[in-house]
Amino acid sequence: MALNIMIVDDSPVMRSFIRKVVGLTGLDVGEYCEAGDGELALRLLRERWVDLILTDINMPNMNGEELVSWLENDELLRSIPVIVVSTDSSQSRVQHMLALGAKGYVSKPFLPEALRDEVEKVLSVPHA
Amino acid sequence: MRHLVIGVGDGAVSQARDTVLVTYALGSCVAVMIHDPVAGVAGMVHYVLPESSMSREKSAARPWMFADTGIPLLLRIALEQGANKRRLKIFAAGGAQVMDDNSMFNIGKRNCLALRKILWKFGLVPHAEETGGDVARTVRMEVGTGRVWLQAAGQEPREMSARLPAAQCAPA
Amino acid sequence: MPEQNFSQLISETVCTVLETMFFTVPLGYAESKAHPGDMEARLAFHGHPSGALDVCLSRPGARMLAGGFLGEEDETLTDIQLGQVTCELANMLCGSLVSKLEPEESFNLDPPELVPVRTEDSSERESSFTSRQSFELESGVLTVSLCLEAET
Numbered sequence: 001m002a003l004n005i006m007i008v009d010d011s012p013v014m015r016s017f018i019r020k021v022v023g024l025t026g027l028d029v030g031e032y033c034e035a036g037d038g039e040l041a042l043r044l045l046r047e048r049w050v051d052l053i054l055t056d057i058n059m060p061n062m063n064g065e066e067l068v069s070w071l072e073n074d075e076l077l078r079s080i081p082v083i084v085v086s087t088d089s090s091q092s093r094v095q096h097m098l099a100l101g102a103k104g105y106v107s108k109p110f111l112p113e114a115l116r117d118e119v120e121k122v123l124s125v126p127h128a
Numbered sequence: 129m130r131h132l133v134i135g136v137g138d139g140a141v142s143q144a145r146d147t148v149l150v151t152y153a154l155g156s157c158v159a160v161m162i163h164d165p166v167a168g169v170a171g172m173v174h175y176v177l178p179e180s181s182m183s184r185e186k187s188a189a190r191p192w193m194f195a196d197t198g199i200p201l202l203l204r205i206a207l208e209q210g211a212n213k214r215r216l217k218i219f220a221a222g223g224a225q226v227m228d229d230n231s232m233f234n235i236g237k238r239n240c241l242a243l244r245k246i247l248w249k250f251g252l253v254p255h256a257e258e259t260g261g262d263v264a265r266t267v268r269m270e271v272g273t274g275r276v277w278l279q280a281a282g283q284e285p286r287e288m289s290a291r292l293p294a295a296q297c298a299p300a
Numbered sequence: 301m302p303e304q305n306f307s308q309l310i311s312e313t314v315c316t317v318l319e320t321m322f323f324t325v326p327l328g329y330a331e332s333k334a335h336p337g338d339m340e341a342r343l344a345f346h347g348h349p350s351g352a353l354d355v356c357l358s359r360p361g362a363r364m365l366a367g368g369f370l371g372e373e374d375e376t377l378t379d380i381q382l383g384q385v386t387c388e389l390a391n392m393l394c395g396s397l398v399s400k401l402e403p404e405e406s407f408n409l410d411p412p413e414l415v416p417v418r419t420e421d422s423s424e425r426e427s428s429f430t431s432r433q434s435f436e437l438e439s440g441v442l443t444v445s446l447c448l449e450a451e452t
Contacts, residue, residue, distance in 0.1 A: 010411055011391065013384040016370060017321070023251050026214060058391075058409040087395020093406045107399075108392050109320035113253050179438075237325065245323035248371040 002030030003123075004048065008041045008055040008067065009085070014108075018054055018085065024116040025125065038062030042070060045077060052123060054115075057086040057093070065100065072101035081122045085115065129270075134159070137193035139173035141205040145272035154222035154265040156236035158243055160199055160254075161219040161267065163274030164211035170271040171206045173198040174222075177235070178242030195242035203250060217290045218252060219276045221267045223259040236260065255290035306431035310444050313396045314435055321392070322368045326435035332443045333434075338362075338417045339382055341390040345398050347407035351448040353397065355390040356417065361440025362386050387412040393444060 005022055007015045015034050022029060033050055035041035039062040041055070053071070057064035064084060071077045081103040086093070089107035097105055104122045106115050119125075134140055134151040142149065149172040151159050156176075163170045173192050180187030180194040191197040207213065223240035240259045247253055256276070258265065263280045267288075270276075279285040311326075319325050334340070340356045357365065359382070366385035367374035390412040398407045432445040 011384060011388045013366075013370060013381065013388050020248075020251055020371060024253060058411070060411055087392055087399070087409065088406060089395075089399045090404060090406045092404065096406075108395060109317045111253075111320055112248065116253075241319065241323045241325065245368050248323060248368070249373075251371065 002028045003051040004031045004033060005029055006033040006035065006041060006044070006050040006053045008035045008038065008053065008059070008064065010036045010056065010059045012036075014056070014085075017112075018115065021112045021115045022054075022119060024112060025119055027119075027123070027125070036060075038064060038067030038070070041067055045080075050080060052119065053080055053082045054085050054119075055082060057084060057088055057097070065097065068097060068100045068102050083115075083118055083122055085110075134172050134174050136174055137176050137190050139171065139175075139192035139198055139202055141169060141171035141202065141209060142271045143168050143170075143209060147271045148268050149271065150266070150268045152266045154267065155224050155226040156222070156234070156239060158195070158220060158222040158239045158259065159265075159267050160202060160243060161221075161269045161276055162202060162206055162211070163217045163269065163271075164206065164215045165217070165274055166215055167210040167212065168272070169206050169209045169211040170269055170274060171202045172267075172269055173202045175199070175239065178238045195239060195246055199243070199246045200250075213250065213252070216252070217274055218247065218254045219256045219267075219269070219288055219290060220254045221258045221265050221278055221288070224264065225260070225262050226264075256288045258288060306446060307433055309397060309400055310431060310433045310446060311435075313393055313400060314433070314442065314444060317389070317392050317396055318365070318437075322365045322389070324364070324368055324438055326437060326442070328436050330434040330436040330441045330443075332432055333441075334417050334443070336417060339386040340415050340417045341383075341387045341412045342415050343387075343390055343394055343412035344410045345394055345407045346410075347398065347405050348402065349448045351446065353390060353394040354415075354443075354445040354447070355386060355393060356443040356445075357386050357389070358440030358442075361437045361442055364437060364439040365389060365442075383414050387414060397446060 007018050009015050037059045055064045083104035084097045084102045085106050087108045094105050104118045106118050130147045151174040159174045161172045175195050175198040176193050178195045180197045191201050223236040225234050225236045266279045268277045276288040277285045337359050339362045342354045344352045362382040363374045366377050366382050430447050434443040
């Protein structure tokens with residue numbers, strides 16, 4: 001069954017990079033849904049279902065921390081796994097985002113296969 | 129088993145199940161090996177330099193010599209022989225720092241980065257990599273099985289294992 | 301932190317970021333000189349300390365880095381893409397640098413913005429420290445400037 005993937009980052013080129021990385025997983029992706037900030041992400045989530053959200057933290061309007069909090073407090077949306085992809089690699093931030101409900105965390109810069117592995121881990125894709 | 133030796137600045141693609149592709153003495157050079165387990169296509173390139181712009185005359189005559197001509201050529205021939213990009217297992221070895229090259233940007237490292245850059249253009253990354261360091265390496269790939277053995281100078285041969293996501297596994 | 305340590309920090313961060321996501325590393329150090337046509341991005345960061353990071357890329361350098369990052373042929377890229385990649389480079393360099401400066405601290409980064417290229421050095425704000433390094437790339441030059449605000 002095809003999966004819908006949401007990518008939330010204020011950088012269009014980073015969204016392209018992440019999209020390409022998801023392609024490495026070989027997963028059957030139905031639709032990529034992109035947003036430049038948390039506010040737009042939430043609006044889009046009212047219109048369509050996604051199976052995974054990859055989000056940055058530092059974004060205008062609504063940042064990634066606020067987005068993850070919002071999702072966790074929504075009965076329906078909290079079931080969507082979230083992976084944070086951020087330049088902030090401090091342990092305090094990582095722990096905080098995981099405590100807020102994120103299921104994975106990858107620090108920028110990252111090797112493409114590092115994010116690929118995190119996506120597979122969060123979606124419980126078995127390996128050879 | 130028939131051994132097909134890939135020389136320095138050379139490459140080949142094969143579907144002969146009784147053949148082993150082998151290349152020797154990888155110093156700063158890099159060997160890229162690909163295998164499609166369904167189509168039974170395997171290929172290897174042993175390139176010397178990252179960019180063909182370094183020598184336009186040579187790149188026309190010897191495309192395997194450069195990463196930016198050799199890797200695309202390897203992929204193109206493999207696809208023409210029935211390989212599917214999404215099924216490919218990709219191995220890489222070499223890119224050592226040889227001699228006394230302590231420049232910020234030695235050729236072995238440049239070759240390794242060229243590998244990743246060019247594969248990324250195709251939406252690919254290596255599944256297994258044994259690169260860098262300062263030892264020469266020899267690699268062998270069985271065309272029939274796709275198994276790869278690596279021997280670093282002064283060490284025993286060992287198999288390189290590719291970690292594949294489930295979506296890329298060949299059907300049973 | 302002494303200036304030479306900031307310089308080393310910038311060098312290490314540039315090498316790591318370029319190698320990891322742009323598939324290249326600097327060939328060596330270069331002279332810092334901006335030219336019209338270069339791409340320059342700046343962003344502020346807020347924490348302890350606060351400050352700003354400025355990244356100036358010669359156009360050939362921007363094209364090469366964008367091609368590597370996006371996995372596209374350099375010649376096909378638009379100026380908009382070059383600008384966006386320059387901004388993302390600045391974002392990643394800044395995030396990595398401040399994480400190294402204070403590993404236990406969390407920082408907030410403003411969105412990076414393209415700015416008019418400054419062809420002469422001018423300081424716009426009070427700063428306790430500025431460190432600048434220029435790097436020769438396979439194509440062009442990258443200059444990274446770190447500006448720290450005086451702690452009040």
